Amino acid sequence: MSTTNKFLVGMFDDDQTLLKAVESAKNSGIEIAEAFTPFPVHGLEHKMGLRPTKLHTAGFVFGATGLVTAFSLMAFANAVNYPTNYGGKPTFALPAWIPIMFELTVLFSAVGMVISFYYLCNLYPGKQPKIIDPRLTDNMFALTFDISGDNEQTSKITEFLNNEGAVEVFEKDI
Amino acid sequence: MKNTYIFTPEAKGFLIKGFIVGLILLAIGIAMNWNAGVGGGDHHGHAATLRTHLIANIYTVVLYGFWIGVTALFFLSATTLALGGWHIQIQKVLLAIGGTLPFSILLLAIFFAVFNHDLFHWTHDLYDPNSATYDAILASKRDYLNMGRFWVFAIAIFVLVLGLYFLWNKNLNEMDTNPSVKLFDKSRAIAAASIFILAMLVNTFGSWDWAMSIQPHWYSTMFSWYLMASAAVGMFSILFIIVFYLKKNDYLPHVNENHQHDVAKYMFAISIFWTYVWFSQFMLIWYANIPEETIYFTKRLHGYAFMFYISLALNFILPFLALMKRDSKRKSKLVLTIAVFIIIGHWFDFFNMIVPELIEGGGGFNLISVGAFVALASVFIYIALTTLSKYKDLSSSTHPYIKESYGHHI
Numbered sequence: 001m002s003t004t005n006k007f008l009v010g011m012f013d014d015d016q017t018l019l020k021a022v023e024s025a026k027n028s029g030i031e032i033a034e035a036f037t038p039f040p041v042h043g044l045e046h047k048m049g050l051r052p053t054k055l056h057t058a059g060f061v062f063g064a065t066g067l068v069t070a071f072s073l074m075a076f077a078n079a080v081n082y083p084t085n086y087g088g089k090p091t092f093a094l095p096a097w098i099p100i101m102f103e104l105t106v107l108f109s110a111v112g113m114v115i116s117f118y119y120l121c122n123l124y125p126g127k128q129p130k131i132i133d134p135r136l137t138d139n140m141f142a143l144t145f146d147i148s149g150d151n152e153q154t155s156k157i158t159e160f161l162n163n164e165g166a167v168e169v170f171e172k173d174i
Numbered sequence: 175m176k177n178t179y180i181f182t183p184e185a186k187g188f189l190i191k192g193f194i195v196g197l198i199l200l201a202i203g204i205a206m207n208w209n210a211g212v213g214g215g216d217h218h219g220h221a222a223t224l225r226t227h228l229i230a231n232i233y234t235v236v237l238y239g240f241w242i243g244v245t246a247l248f249f250l251s252a253t254t255l256a257l258g259g260w261h262i263q264i265q266k267v268l269l270a271i272g273g274t275l276p277f278s279i280l281l282l283a284i285f286f287a288v289f290n291h292d293l294f295h296w297t298h299d300l301y302d303p304n305s306a307t308y309d310a311i312l313a314s315k316r317d318y319l320n321m322g323r324f325w326v327f328a329i330a331i332f333v334l335v336l337g338l339y340f341l342w343n344k345n346l347n348e349m350d351t352n353p354s355v356k357l358f359d360k361s362r363a364i365a366a367a368s369i370f371i372l373a374m375l376v377n378t379f380g381s382w383d384w385a386m387s388i389q390p391h392w393y394s395t396m397f398s399w400y401l402m403a404s405a406a407v408g409m410f411s412i413l414f415i416i417v418f419y420l421k422k423n424d425y426l427p428h429v430n431e432n433h434q435h436d437v438a439k440y441m442f443a444i445s446i447f448w449t450y451v452w453f454s455q456f457m458l459i460w461y462a463n464i465p466e467e468t469i470y471f472t473k474r475l476h477g478y479a480f481m482f483y484i485s486l487a488l489n490f491i492l493p494f495l496a497l498m499k500r501d502s503k504r505k506s507k508l509v510l511t512i513a514v515f516i517i518i519g520h521w522f523d524f525f526n527m528i529v530p531e532l533i534e535g536g537g538g539f540n541l542i543s544v545g546a547f548v549a550l551a552s553v554f555i556y557i558a559l560t561t562l563s564k565y566k567d568l569s570s571s572t573h574p575y576i577k578e579s580y581g582h583h584i
Contacts, residue, residue, distance in 0.1 A: 042583050056500070095457045 004173045006148040007033060009132055010161035011168040012141040015041045021143060021164035022047045030157060036132060036142040055120070059113045066108025070101040130174045147171070176425055177571060181563040189556045196549025203541030204228070222533035229292045230532040231525075231543040233285055235550040237384060238524040240278035241405030242412060242554075244372055244380075246271035247338060248402075249409065249440075251368035254361055259578030260436055263429050263569045266562065267416050269346060271409060272339050273561030274554045279332045282384070286328055290321070293532070296390040297321060312390055319390055324383055331376050338368050350567040358574050377402045389531045392470045396455040401527065403448040407489065408520040410441045411513035416558070418510050426569050428580045431504045435584060438503035441516060442493055448523075449490040474526055477536025481522050488519025521547055 012018045015037065025032055026049065035048060074097045078084070083091040118124065136142055143166075145157050154171070161169050204224065211223030222230075250268040253261050261268070290297050296319040300309040312319065345361045381398035394400075414437045420426050459467045474482045496512050497503055529538040562568070570576060 052500075060498070089463075095453075095460050098453065098457065 005146055007132070007172050007174055008145045008147045008154060008157050008161075009170055009172050010143045010145075010157075010164075010166035011133065011135070011170075012143070012165065013139065013167050014165075015141055017165045018141040018143065019044065019047060021161070021166070024164060025143070025160070028160065030145065030160060033144045033146040036136045036144070038137050038139065038141070041141075055113060055116060058116045059109045062112030062116075063105045063109035065112075066104040066106070067101050069108070070104035071097065074100065132172055132174070144172075177568050178566055179420065179425060179559070179563045179568050181559050185559065186556070189552045189559075192552035193549050193556075196545050196547070196552060198545070199541050200545030200549060203543075203545050206541060222538070226292060226532055227538070227540070227542050228546075229285070229289050230529045230538065231546045232550070233289075233293060234524050234528045234543075235521070235547050236278055236281045236285065237528070238405065238408065238521055239274060239550065239554045240282060241380075241401065242409045243272050243275040243278060243339075244335060244376055245402060245406040245409040246413070247275075247335075247342065247368055248372045249406070250342065251365035251372070254365040255369060257575075259575040260433060260582040262573045262575050262579040263426055264413070264417055264433065264437075265346065265570055265573075266565045266568055267413055267420070269342055270558045270562035270565075271412060271416075272342065274557045275335055275339050277553070277557050279336065283328075283332065286325070294387055294390070296387060315390065319387060327379050327383055331380050334371050335376055338364065338371060342368070346570065347565070349573060350565070350570065353572040353574065355574060373402070385527050388528055389470060389473075391466065394455050394459075394467075394470070396451050400448070400451040400455055401524075403444055403451055404489075404520045404523045407441060407444045407448055407493075408517050410437055410444060411516040411520075412555075412558075413437055414441065414509060414513045415517075416555075416562075418506055420568075421506075428569065431506070432582045432584050433579075434506050434509065435500075435503045436582075438497055438509045441509070441513065442497040442503065445489060445493040445497075445516065448520075449486075449494075452486070452489075452523075473530045473534060477534070478526060478530045478538065481526055481539055485519050485522040485526060488515050489523060492516075492519070 010021070012021065018035065018037070019041065022032065022035065022044065026047070032048065035044060037044070075092065079092040085091075132142060132144065133140065143161070145153070147154050147157070158169050207224050207227055210227055211221040246268045250261075250265055250272070254265075285293065296312055296315075298307060299305050300307055301313045301316045302308060303313075317323075341364050342361075345357060345364060349357050349361070378398045381401040385401055386393060386397045414434065417426065417429060417434065417437065421429060456471065459471060492515055493512055496508065502508055525539065525543065529543075532538070573579075
């Protein structure tokens with residue numbers, strides 16, 4: 001995206017300190033833009049108050065689409081459009097179609113969920129990554145706060161972060 | 175904090191009432207089928223007598239109960255061997271379900287000793303070429319299908335299963351009084367032996383001998399894991415029900431929706447696995463359409479079509495749709511309801527394996543079946559809860575991995 005926002009970044013070196021900071025930020029009404037961790041931290045999404053992902057529902061819809069696609073194509077081709085007699089076997093052979101229906105369910109839901117996931121994360125081929133700090137994929141944790149519109153927040157949040165045990169606080173334009 | 179389960183008189187009374195209701199239903203069923211088979215042969219050649227009805231239906235429930243015990247031990251072993259931690263608080267419940275094994279083994283031994291001619295067609299005089307009942311196909315299988323081999327395998331299975339149960343019981347009880355890493359390593363050794371013995375020997379030969387050989391002309395290479403998957407879902411459902419009951423009575427204070435979620439996940443996953451095996455077995459036979467293979471499904475679809483399809487609905491469609499969402503796996507009342515249906519559904523599945531072969535052409539499901547199931551299920555649960563009340567430390571609170579179980583979060 002072309003527009004850049006200004007963020008205040010607090011770096012932590014421990015996931016438990018980060019969890020505590022998230023909790024007290026919630027309590028004192030400071031709005032966290034995003035948290036960055038090198039590995040999934042248990043309970044972080046609850047403390048951040050994030051709503052559960054809807055990716056599963058999308059997966060179900062994609063899967064159901066695959067099921068219906070496979071069934072209707074086979075039923076149309078084998079039973080309606082071009083019924084062929086193979087040794088007297090029924091043309092509407094549902095049990096024989098189930099493996100293919102299953103395969104297409106899996107294929108559609110897998111591919112659909114990957115594409116949905118990329119869309120939701122705003123990822124696409126050739127995307128330039130916006131890196132807050134390279135250490136975030138290694139051993140550091142970060143909380144970011146959007147301060148583009150409001151300059152008097154900066155000193156308050158900086159103080160808050162220092163109190164919460166952030167090892168480093170800096171501003172970054174992204 | 176209560177950490178020893180007390181089998182209260184109310185709970186005992188409830189199960190005794192269940193047993194009596196089962197016996198009453200059984201008695202009504204006997205009265206209704208008193209004249210079954212009298213007057214001889216329907217179009218299949220021989221009609222099922224009251225004796226056959228009783229033996230087939232009781233044997234179904236006993237076999238189901240035995241395999242639930244086996245899968246409980248198997249699951250305990252599998253998670254222990256994989257260094258699982260979440261199940262530590264409920265491992266005593268698994269072991270208590272395994273505690274029904276001595277009872278079911280006793281009943282199975284009685285069936286094999288006294289009623290083997292009623293259950294197994296191949297025990298009749300079929301191998302003598304001069305006999306009127308000579309069966310060339312079965313005669314070619316006589317090296318496997320004979321009573322001597324059958325008993326050697328049966329006794330080996332009984333001894334191995336009981337031995338593993340008592341080893342587990344001893345190990346976990348010692349862990350309560352005197353916990354050590356050495357004991358834990360020992361439990362992993364028992365687990366490794368259990369997995370091999372239960373899955374490879376007990377499950378394979380037990381299901382061939384005791385369920386598949388009821389239809390000795392027919393065979394399926396998928397039968398033994400189909401049977402084990404069926405019992406495993408029943409076992410997870412019973413596990414869920416007992417854990418729910420214990421939670422409701424203020425036991426297991428650290429078991430929360432995360433642990434229940436995991437049990438529900440297993441119910442969901444193994445239900446789908448069961449469907450996979452069930453369908454693979456059905457579809458390959460349906461597709462090939464070879465008479466000697468289709469005979470199995472012919473017997474089930476003619477006369478038992480309702481049982482055949484209802485078991486698919488209860489064991490696949492219902493758990494698949496109801497337990498798919500994460501949120502629904504965490505709603506314990508919903509999972510409890512599904513668990514009851516699954517237990518009934520897999521009883522129907524065991525019924526489909528055994529009864530249509532002994533009572534051909536339908537009519538095998540009646541009040542005798544329901545009575546046998548209700549009465550024996552009460553006895554099995556009574557034994558499991560009695561076993562559970564003997565453990566001093568219900569939640570295994572001194573186990574090396576207990577902290578992992580307390581902090582389990584998914």
